[in-house]
Amino acid sequence: MQEQLDQLIRSVVTGLGFQVWGYEYRPQSESALLRIFIENEGGVSIDNCTQVSRQIGAALDVDDLIPVAYILEVSSPGIDRVLFSPEQYNAYIGETVKIRTRTPVESRRNFRGTLESVSDTHVTISVDNEQFEIPFDVVDRARLVMA
16 A cells, blocks of 8 residues: 555656655554655745645545545645655755664663765764664654754
């Protein structure tokens, strides 16, 4: 189902002339949340988000990919953007990031510090002069922190 959802989102968003920055799908037993982030060189307006939301919602209803009631949110990544791929992390080396993990890494799940480096498998972050290597497969959410 994840592959079908990915394909649907990418085809609708690019078909409307936008790029998919990333998306989060959080299913639960009786509901789900689908949050999609879109980009465009000229910026993203509320009307753009509405247009994408309507098209995605219609396509999801036709394909019945989400078997429970769901909330659909469409927005731009914004300044404090969520990071999804190694390429996105690479663009922000030296910046402050906040990372939450699904499982503990060195006895902690929340990290806020400077993004030091990125590989295919993990990200290195410096928190209070201590470096942590966080595998991508345990990252629950990562975002830029613009202070």
